[in-house]
Amino acid sequence: LNSNRLSGLLPQLPQYLGTLDISNNSLSGPLPLIFGAPMLTQLVLSINKINGTIPSYICVLKYLEVLDLSDNFLVGKLPRCSNGSESKQELNMSPDSTQMQLSALILYNNDLSGKFPEFLQHCQELTLLHLAHNKFVGELPIWIAEKLPRLSYLQLRYNLFSGSIPVQLTKLENLRYLDLAYNRISGSIPPTLGGLKAMIQGGDIPEEITSLVGLKNLNFSHNHLTGNIPEKIGLLRYVESLDLSFNMISGEIPSSLSDMASLSYLNLSFNNLSGRIPSGNQLQTLGDPDFIYIGNYYLCGPPLSRNCSGPEDSIQTSVENICRVVSQITEDSKQEGTRPGICL
Missing domain, CATH: 1.20.5 (Single alpha-helices involved in coiled-coils or other helix-helix interfaces)
Incomplete structure (x- = not known):
């Protein structure tokens, strides 16, 4: 039913419905408090005009694997899913059955708020979490690696998360994609970030991050990170996009940056970088240097007009x-x- 011209409220769903995709339509109004279909495994309602809050009924959908409510007008906090006993009794389910089968939670481009969703502690099968472009606040939880051991895709950009990057995040052995840009995160990046095994092929921003030779996208922009760019960053030869803009990174740009043979996008703007800009190889193919280096008043040499x-x-x-x-x-x-x- 996706990509039609369906409108109105989400109706009560058939009891034995397993998969529902009504994305890219014109559904509006709030989600029903109880909408049936207890056997649902996939619910995709993205790109509609649904408003209101996310009902706690999702907590009792014990077979639900994919929930996609992105690109709507949803607001408020997510349900805690810790004491949904009333809804569970209506479905003749045990109040203690809190474990969920959710493997993908996609909520980007809404107006959701509150802290990092606590009910995810009951979602050990989760592999994809996309919460970008909302208003989530607070620190990233220290339980993230213990409770979400299979997480491979974590997208949190454009929120209001604060505090430092928890060391426990580096214990996510399956993590392949991490985007924390445009938050209020501060402090140094944990040196043990280099222990993200899924990004390793073979065996301040820490030197250890250069061991993630399988990494393709690194974005820590719009935070409050300090320290220097690692001298051996050129070892990340497969990185296609590197964005460290709008931080407080200082020191010189390592000459090894020119060894990043796959680099097609670079943004180091608005930091405290200084010294001569390295040249050669892939750096010569990049776009507007004013965009890449602007806001670093002590950088000099080509491609800038500022003489060293x-x-x-x-x-x-x-x-x-x-x-x-x-x-x-x-x-x-x-x-x-x-x-x-x-x-x-």
Whole structure:
């Protein structure tokens, strides 16, 4: 039923319905508190005009594997799913059966709020979590690796998450995609981030991250990260997109950056980077340098128009040149019996 012109409210669903995809229609209004179909395994209602909150009824859908409510107008907090005993009694289910089969939760582009969804502690099969473009707040939970051991895709950009990146996040052995951009995350990136085994082929931003040689996308933009770019970042030869913009990263750009042979997108803007910009290889093929490096007032050299020789360097260079000339004159004067001058 997807991509039609269906409108109105979501109706009561047949008892034995297993899969429902009504995405890309014009459904509106809130979701029913109880909408039937206790055997549902996939519910896809994305790209509609559904509003209101997500009902706690989803907590009792024990066979549900895929829930996609993205691109709607949903608001408020997600249900806790910790004491949904009333709804469970209506379905003759045990109040203690809290474990869910959910493997994909897709809620991006709504207006949802509250902390990181606590009911996900009961979703050990979860592999894909997409919460981008909402208003979730608070710190990322320390239970994420213990309770979500199969998680491979974690997309949290454009929220209001704060605090530091928990060390426990680095224990997600199956994680292949991580996007925390556009939040309020601060502090250094955990050195043990290099232990994300699913991103390893073979065996401040830590040097250990350079062991993730299978990584293709690295985006930590719009946070409060500090420290330097790892010297060996060039080992990430398969990275196609690197975005570290809008942080407080300092120091020089490592020359090994030019070894990232697959790089097609680079954004280092609005940090505290300094020194000469490396050149060569893949860096020469990238787009507008003003976009890539803007907001780093101490970067210099091509492709920027800012010369690496500042005023003091220019003065020093001029003095050295004068000294060389005077020294030459002095040597000539000795031969001619002329009194030498003084060069300070």
